[in-house]
Amino acid sequence: METPQQLTDKARELQARLSPQIEEARRNLSDLNTRITTYIRQNPGTCLLAAAAAGFLIGKIASRRW
Amino acid sequence: MPETTHGTQGNGHDHRGLGERVGQINQSAQELWSEAQGAVNQLRETLDLRGRVDRHPYGMVLAALGVGYLLGGGLFSRLTGGLLGLGLRVAALPVVKEELFHLAKSALAGMGEGAGEAQGEPPHTAPAEPPKTV
Numbered sequence: 001m002e003t004p005q006q007l008t009d010k011a012r013e014l015q016a017r018l019s020p021q022i023e024e025a026r027r028n029l030s031d032l033n034t035r036i037t038t039y040i041r042q043n044p045g046t047c048l049l050a051a052a053a054a055g056f057l058i059g060k061i062a063s064r065r066w
Numbered sequence: 067m068p069e070t071t072h073g074t075q076g077n078g079h080d081h082r083g084l085g086e087r088v089g090q091i092n093q094s095a096q097e098l099w100s101e102a103q104g105a106v107n108q109l110r111e112t113l114d115l116r117g118r119v120d121r122h123p124y125g126m127v128l129a130a131l132g133v134g135y136l137l138g139g140g141l142f143s144r145l146t147g148g149l150l151g152l153g154l155r156v157a158a159l160p161v162v163k164e165e166l167f168h169l170a171k172s173a174l175a176g177m178g179e180g181a182g183e184a185q186g187e188p189p190h191t192a193p194a195e196p197p198k199t200v
Contacts, residue, residue, distance in 0.1 A: 059138020
């Protein structure tokens with residue numbers, strides 16, 4: 001049986017081990033978001049056309065009778 | 067001979083007329099082109115696609131996806147029905163949660179009253195009216 005102190009220590013250890021990974025994942029996601037928005041802003045026509053084409057395809061597939 | 071002269075004059079007149087017509091057509095085409103360009107520019111300014119994409123990049127991409135989906139004929143499909151049902155359920159979730167919360171609250175209050183009555187407390191009822199004397 002573990003004492004509350006041991007449980008607290010374990011939780012702290014787990015937090016110390018996971019917190020850098022979570023921070024890195026957050027930074028990566030933020031970086032990805034920045035890159036995507038920058039790309040969309042730099043090529044609006046391409047992105048909108050590609051999105052419309054993708055939506056058209058999805059609509060075609062969804063409307064198909066199985 | 068006069069016929070030949072007339073014929074030559076007529077040909078020259080025709081050539082000049084044809085040239086004028088070509089010139090007119092050319093001018094009309096240029097006017098049409100410039101008007102079309104103006105209309106396109108006006109439409110571009112009205113829609114302001116670049117500005118909108120700058121302000122809401124993800125929203126505009128999703129809107130384009132939705133327009134493509136509608137154009138692809140996906141409006142009356144099972145996927146749309148499922149998505150609409152999911153959206154309705156998500157939208158109705160707070161209302162249902164609140165109703166359940168009120169229901170649980172009133173049930174707990176009722177249970178508290180019942181326990182009080184069982185312990186001998188007088189029930190919370192309206193006082194009896196005194197007997198009427200005629």
